[in-house]
Amino acid sequence: MLYLVSHVAGDRVAIPADRVVEVLPMVAVSAMAQPTAHFAGVIRYRGCFLLTFDLSQAVAGAPSPRLLSTRILVLRLSGTDASPTLAGMIAERATSVMRISDSDFQNPASARHRAGLLDGIAFDKTGAIRRLSVEAVASLMSSNSEVSA
Numbered sequence: 628m629l630y631l632v633s634h635v636a637g638d639r640v641a642i643p644a645d646r647v648v649e650v651l652p653m654v655a656v657s658a659m660a661q662p663t664a665h666f667a668g669v670i671r672y673r674g675c676f677l678l679t680f681d682l683s684q685a686v687a688g689a690p691s692p693r694l695l696s697t698r699i700l701v702l703r704l705s706g707t708d709a710s711p712t713l714a715g716m717i718a719e720r721a722t723s724v725m726r727i728s729d730s731d732f733q734n735p736a737s738a739r740h741r742a743g744l745l746d747g748i749a750f751d752k753t754g755a756i757r758r759l760s761v762e763a764v765a766s767l768m769s770s771n772s773e774v775s776a
Contacts (some may be wrong), residue, residue, distance in 0.1 A: 633718040664765035679715030704765035
């Protein structure tokens with residue numbers, strides 16, 4: 628399977644590429660009353676407002692640095708390509724892709740992340756890579772992540 632690779636606190640995170648609708652440059656995120664710290668706010672995307680969360684904040688407890696390589700990924704949380712439920716995710720250094728077999732990911736109990744967002748770990752010649760569970764992100768974001776403008 629093809630994954631978009633991001634970095635969080637020095638670790639690599641594999642994001643299923645088939646769930647990434649678009650990779651945007653870091654744009655202004657409008658603050659809002661946030662239910663938890665990892666929610667960054669909302670962005671305007673193709674006539675809709677997308678609830679956006681910060682992957683680094685959710686996984687490592689610190690917000691993503693605002694660098695030229697920081698991106699907002701538009702994720703398809705659920706639904707079909709014709710009628711998707713979308714959300715924004717701030718990700719650091721989301722600039723490369725890699726092919727990893729799903730069977731290469733293991734799920735040892737010690738590898739599960741406290742937030743439940745990372746559900747497997749694989750290794751290559753440069754070290755460990757953790758897999759993002761888009762289903763866990765969907766649960767985190769709830770079914771109301773996209774609001775019509």
